[in-house]
Amino acid sequence: MDNVDTTHSPRGAQAPSEFFSKSLQGRTHASDVEVDGSNVAYWTYEPVMVTPMTRTILVIHGFRGDHHGLLRVADQLPEMRIIMPDLPAFGSSEPFVDDEHSVERYGTFISGFMAALDLDDKTVLLGHSFGSIVASHFTAANPGTVFPLILINPIAAPALEGPKGIMTKLAVLYYQASAKLPRPLGLAVLRNRLIVRIMSITMAKTKDKGLRSFIHGQHDAYFSAFADRKSLLESFKASVSGNVAEVAEQLTLPVLLVAGEKDEIATLPNQYKLMKRLPDAKLEVIPGVGHLIHYETPVPAAAAIRTFLEEHPA
Structure with missing residues (x-):
């Protein structure tokens, strides 16, 4: 098994300031907490001004x-208190101790993290992409723990089925092969800049050259910040084996789906199918964007979140 590698976890790195407000840095507080024996790094973005609409939003990344x-979405919600951990085995957080990195285990992590920070049942839970799977399964298994639920680019259907299934299966082979190679070679394959760039180019839909450059830089800087190959392979298997639709009927609280019109990973037809299965759901479709709503269209995403929370106060 690999030793934990933190050389690709730039703890204090910040993106170019032209893509963020001047107030963001003053809102930012970095912290650590131990959850089930693992050190977890998390960031709190305090509200610029507390209002009757101020809520605490716990964010689960992809x-x-x-x-x-x-971060760009958090920046567009200055009236909210936003807490964003690096999930165990990613960024600056340690992997789970002797546990598989599964959807269920990440759900257990959310319970432990909320308890450690004393987050109550008025906490809003937000998940992006893989985070949408984790957040939805956690909410289904723990009714009444959060309110409401927000899913950005939600994984609405099985990744191993349909027209994209063959590409997903090839990706599984890629991660499996990388895990079996000698450690230096396996890590080199996983962190290959060309592969990361191809992924980034494929997902980015914006025509803005500056924004595309920013997105590619973000992926270059943070996409390879994982702890080791074992936890990465486990997490990848979790990301392609689960979906939100599996627990749709159990999500009885209000759910906001924020979808990209051109999303090729979480396709729009599947978002409409998911919405119909949810007891209390609202679907917001952002035109011209794919699976990178959080990078490309944070303003309309934040506006949808704000409106939804106004409609569903604590």
Whole structure:
């Protein structure tokens, strides 16, 4: 098994200031907490001004990401208190101790993290991509723990089925092969800049050259900040084996789905199918964007979140 590698976990790195407000840095507080024997790094973005609409939002990021991914969305919600951990085994957080990195285990982590920070049942839970799977399964298994639920680019259908299934199966082979190679070679394959760039180019839909450059830089900086190959393979298997639709009927609280019109991973037809299965759901479709709503269209995403929380106060 690999030793934990933190050389790709730039704890204090910040993205170019032109993509963030001047007030963001003053709102930011970095902290650590131990959850079930693992050290977890998390960031709190305090509200610029507390209002009757101020809520605490716990954010669960996507596969191979860390807290930086949702930073532009957090920046557009200055009236909210937002807490964003690096999930165990990603970013600056340690992997689970002797536990598989499964959807269920990440759900247990959310319970422990909320208890450690004394977060109550008025906490809003937000998940992006793989985080949408974790957040929805946690909420289904722990009714009444959070209110409401927000899912950005939610994984609405099985990844191993349909027209994209063959690509997903090839990706599984990629992660499995990388895990079996000698450690230096396996890590080199996983962190290959060309592979990361191809992924980034494929997902980015914006025509803005500056924004595309920013997105590629974010992926270069943070997409390889994982602890070791074992936890990465486990997390990847979790990301492609689960989906939100599996627990749709159990999500009886209000749920906001924020979908990208051009999302090729979480396709729009599947978002409509998911919405119909949810007891109390609202679907917000953002035009011209794919699976990178959090990078490309944070303003309309934040506006949808704000409106939804106004409609569903604590």
